Amino acid sequence: MSDFTLVDPGGWEYDLQSVYSAYMSHFQLHNILWYEKTWGHLFETFDLFLSCSWPVIVVTDTWTSKAHIVTRQSHIQTFIKMIRTRFGETLPLLDNFLRITPYETSTRPLRTISDMLTYRKAHSTLSGAALVSLKTRIRAGEPKFIQQLWNSREKTFLAMSFEWSERNTSSCLEWGYAAVRCSHLDVLGIWPPDPNENYRRGHYVVQEYTHVQNKHCPTFPWEYAFGSTQVLPKVKLPLVIHAVISSLGSPDSDTRANDLIIVAHGAHNVIKRMAEMGIKLPSNVHVIDTASFERELFSSGHRGPMVDSYGKPRAPKTTISLPAALTSLGVDARWSFHNSGNDAFSCLLILQMLIDRDNTKPPIPVVPRRGRNLEIDTFRARTSSTGTMNIPTQNSLPVISTIAPSPSWGAGGSYLTPNEFGSLRRTPGRPHTFYGSGVNRSSSTGDLLGSMQNLRTS
8 A cells, every 4th residue: 555554443343244234234125215215326335445445453352352444433424424425315323233343452454445456455454454453462361361272172272381590591402292182082072181190292402411400400310190201302302292293283374373382381481492493383373371371261260369488368360380371270189390291291281171170080190209310219019909008107207198099090000109298118019110220129010110101091
């Protein structure tokens, strides 16, 4: 456009096509023989209706997030005045035009539409405008649109977490992810997803930093609770992340949302760090920040009253940490945080429970003992048919964990169990496996690895 102009979207509220449709409905309702009127030719087609030149902008509706080509009431009144001036008859200003509330607050390009060609050009931008608006609203944590994504059962949700060195903030120590392919599960008739069975997950520690642990905010790289940790060279980590994203996403597009949705607790930092590593996400990927999502649910009253650790009421628009979010959802998180694999799994679990808490099964972790250089340090135990596991008494306190038998493992199978008091003692009559530091004290190592690899993921 040679006369390119930006206008404030305030007051641009009336869908242009609905103006034409409303007048046609009005003529039918009141038996007006419009085709015999001197001005009737202006309503013979939408194209002729547009010939009167309509100033418009493209905006999205606050409630539906759908994009519209809209005009102002003053321009409709100008059209009515033109009919009266040229043809001597007066059309009413109707009250059944489609009226929207623009979501956008920044200035928008002004267009003048006078035929179907210019209307089609404006119409071709609607999908892109709707996508940009929806990305912004989902990123801000608006519950309605996040709920729609989940309920569609069409998307793949990929939660990610990084741990970075305190001494050199450009050094990535570890990366973890957890993903759920909703469309795949829906085809199989599985819904809602079972975190234990249906979350595809992984945890990677950078080989060059296996000896590094943060001290100010301690990290626990060898305490991944939902599978095995893989060690890989620093240069290979971006390649692995790219491959995981590529395996779950759909092609980039300016008008259609990606099948992949990124999930993170504090998404801004995750996306920023990925960019620093040279990892570029497709432009049409939605990003859900579970911290923002939970905050919006609380602020809108959907989570009920909450108190902080000091017993004070939680203030609106405040954000809570990952462990606090799990606690508020009633999850007994018996695993270490600041392990990127555990954090990613927790993040995806929080998203699912915020949407469908009643139907989400709590996860059963496979927790190794605390220890910097131990990939796995645990023991085998057998359960009875009741699913009750007796763990050795420590510090004169009995530790009893009740675990429902998993269909994939079966009653009496091998379990890798958490130790809630930070140390392990050998169960009388049971083999004790210890490795990761080059020592193998039991022939049951292969059995333990096999039981970990039998974790069913999707």
